[in-house]
Amino acid sequence: MRMTRYRAVLALLLAACAMPAWANRAAVATAEAHATAAAEEVLRAGGNAVDAAVAAGFALAVTYPEAGNLGGGGLATVWFGGKSYFLDYRERAPHQATATMYLDAKGEPIPNSSTIGARAAGVPGSVAGLYELHHRFGVLPWAHDLAPAITLASRGFVVPPGLADGSADEVTAMKGHTNFADYFRVRAGQRFKQPQLAAVLKRIATEGPDDFYKGRTADLIVKTMRRDHGLIDQADLADYKPVWRTPLEADTDGYHVITAPPPSSGGIALLQLLGMKSVRAADFQGVAPNSADYVHRVAEIEKRVFADRAEYLGDPDFVHVPVAALTDPSYLRARADEIDPKMPTATANVLPGLKEHHQTTHYSVLDRDGNAVAITYTLNDSFGSGAVVRGAGFLLNNEMDDFSIKPGVPNMYGVVGGDANAIAPGKRPLSSMTPTILTKDGHVALVVGTPGGSRIFTTVFQVIANWRDTGLSLKDAVALPRFHHQLLPDSVIYLEPKRTLDASVMQNLTARGYRFEDQGWSMGDVQAISITPEHVEAVSDPRGRGASVVIPKERDCPCASP
Numbered sequence: 241m242r243m244t245r246y247r248a249v250l251a252l253l254l255a256a257c258a259m260p261a262w263a264n265r266a267a268v269a270t271a272e273a274h275a276t277a278a279a280e281e282v283l284r285a286g287g288n289a290v291d292a293a294v295a296a297g298f299a300l301a302v303t304y305p306e307a308g309n310l311g312g313g314g315l316a317t318v319w320f321g322g323k324s325y326f327l328d329y330r331e332r333a334p335h336q337a338t339a340t341m342y343l344d345a346k347g348e349p350i351p352n353s354s355t356i357g358a359r360a361a362g363v364p365g366s367v368a369g370l371y372e373l374h375h376r377f378g379v380l381p382w383a384h385d386l387a388p389a390i391t392l393a394s395r396g397f398v399v400p401p402g403l404a405d406g407s408a409d410e411v412t413a414m415k416g417h418t419n420f421a422d423y424f425r426v427r428a429g430q431r432f433k434q435p436q437l438a439a440v441l442k443r444i445a446t447e448g449p450d451d452f453y454k455g456r457t458a459d460l461i462v463k464t465m466r467r468d469h470g471l472i473d474q475a476d477l478a479d480y481k482p483v484w485r486t487p488l489e490a491d492t493d494g495y496h497v498i499t500a501p502p503p504s505s506g507g508i509a510l511l512q513l514l515g516m517k518s519v520r521a522a523d524f525q526g527v528a529p530n531s532a533d534y535v536h537r538v539a540e541i542e543k544r545v546f547a548d549r550a551e552y553l554g555d556p557d558f559v560h561v562p563v564a565a566l567t568d569p570s571y572l573r574a575r576a577d578e579i580d581p582k583m584p585t586a587t588a589n590v591l592p593g594l595k596e597h598h599q600t601t602h603y604s605v606l607d608r609d610g611n612a613v614a615i616t617y618t619l620n621d622s623f624g625s626g627a628v629v630r631g632a633g634f635l636l637n638n639e640m641d642d643f644s645i646k647p648g649v650p651n652m653y654g655v656v657g658g659d660a661n662a663i664a665p666g667k668r669p670l671s672s673m674t675p676t677i678l679t680k681d682g683h684v685a686l687v688v689g690t691p692g693g694s695r696i697f698t699t700v701f702q703v704i705a706n707w708r709d710t711g712l713s714l715k716d717a718v719a720l721p722r723f724h725h726q727l728l729p730d731s732v733i734y735l736e737p738k739r740t741l742d743a744s745v746m747q748n749l750t751a752r753g754y755r756f757e758d759q760g761w762s763m764g765d766v767q768a769i770s771i772t773p774e775h776v777e778a779v780s781d782p783r784g785r786g787a788s789v790v791i792p793k794e795r796d797c798p799c800a801s802p
């Protein structure tokens with residue numbers, strides 16, 4: 241009898257051990273340790289991936305003010321119950337915005353006007369977006385998911401050196417322009433409490449987004465706008481709605497890719513990058529990542545992606561974006577065929593291809609049922625516009641700079657755009673954010689994304705290619721130095737300050753006509769989770785101060801390892 245029970249228990253344990261990893265492990269990777277802990281707490285309390293994403297989103301708004309936010313917007317790619325979803329909660333231009341609002345009487349850009357202060361802010365979408373995600377998929381009470389953020393804001397947290405350094409730089413940059421220093425002048429090691437923000441979060445926990453868009457917080461935003469010459473008014477806030485959109489999906493090289501549609505350029509760009517690499521697979525055969533031939537071939541693909549981006553992409557609610565044409569396999573084949581595997585094409589010859597005519601944050605969550613959330617959300621620049629909502633203690637975005645403020649004038653990431661991305665009331669600025677999920681055989685295989693402005697989709701591409709095509713572990717795939725080419729400036733490949741290419745590779749590429757520029761900042765802060773039947777790996781980019789965790793299920797067998 242005893243033997244039979246023993247056998248039964250053993251059989252159960254063995255069955256648990258034999259269960260594929262995707263069925264019994266949750267995981268989180270965010271850009272900041274308190275936010276990872278908040279998501280972990282929610283997952284352990286029985287929350288699903290969406291509950292955890294909501295908890296991380298609000299916690300980041302407290303502990304990662306460079307990019308975590310209530311005053312910005314974001315994009316979420318979701319895999320839930322075996323289906324894909326995409327929520328766009330990007331900021332919108334206020335209804336008083338005009339195409340020329342950042343130009344002077346001579347039609348020239350007014351320095352800093354689209355980047356500093358309340359007038360640079362679009363109507364924030366984060367609170368409405370996180371609420372909508374929770375409303376559709378969450379299983380724990382909304383207030384439960386906000387609780388860790390409220391505690392962090394009211395009791396405070398110890399300021400890490402990275403935040404203190406960033407804050408010091410921003411205090412200097414915003415002096416005489418915004419009220420940033422009144423709220424965010426912090427020192428490393430100091431316990432930083434944010435009572436006004438805690439009060440806002442408590443109201444959102446009890447009243448939901450109504451507080452933010454129609455209630456007391458809305459009043460505080462509008463008062464700040466009036467005082468600081470911003471444009472957002474009551475009607476802009478009351479009208480704000482997140483939008484469920486159809487994610488972009490494609491099968492490529494053994495994986496199914498689910499990624500961001502317009503108003504992000506990221507998904508189209510990622511599918512173009514992956515698609516063109518696939519078409520030219522023979523050119524990449526046996527070519528090591530970051531070798532001279534590899535960098536050259538990827539740079540040539542990137543040039544074509546950026547030529548299309550500048551010409552065709554904008555908010556699909558305002559302009560026709562030829563998504564199908566831009567990602568059509570025959571188009572990508574024709575584009576890839578233009579590439580000389582050895583020498584660069586002259587920039588002037590890389591035209592849009594269709595015939596007919598600096599701080600964001602990403603986090604990735606996986607729950608024990610195999611649901612996954614990839615969210616990239618942002619204030620645009622580090623600490624956004626530097627303008628803080630008075631009496632509410634949160635920063636406003638400067639997402640208006642993601643519009644093309646004048647055709648051909650580069651934005652803060654050096655990318656240009658045209659009419660498709662011109663400012664119009666209610667329009668969403670073109671994004672590069674690329675929250676992405678790869679599935680294989682109907683299961684999530686990779687959850688990935690990053691900040692980095694125009695570097696976002698080239699970074700996501702490099703991580704996917706490093707991991708998928710070279711057999712590197714996710715950790716090594718994320719750590720590898722990154723490079724970036726965006727067509728303009730002519731022949732310039734951007735590199736990271738601390739992780740550069742080998743000298744011999746640079747010499748080789750210089751001989752082919754490339755120039756190298758240290759862009760002065762690390763390229764991306766990837767937060768990713770990979771899942772194979774045997775193994776779950778969660779990785780926070782070594783470039784940032786993120787933290788990741790793999791959470792075994794209670795019934796895991798003792799032999800289980802993350």
Ligand code: DON
Binds near residue numbers: 642673692696
């Ligand atoms: O939506 C976008 O593409 C930009 N606002 C993202 C900004 C960003 O990634 C800043 N991080 N370095």
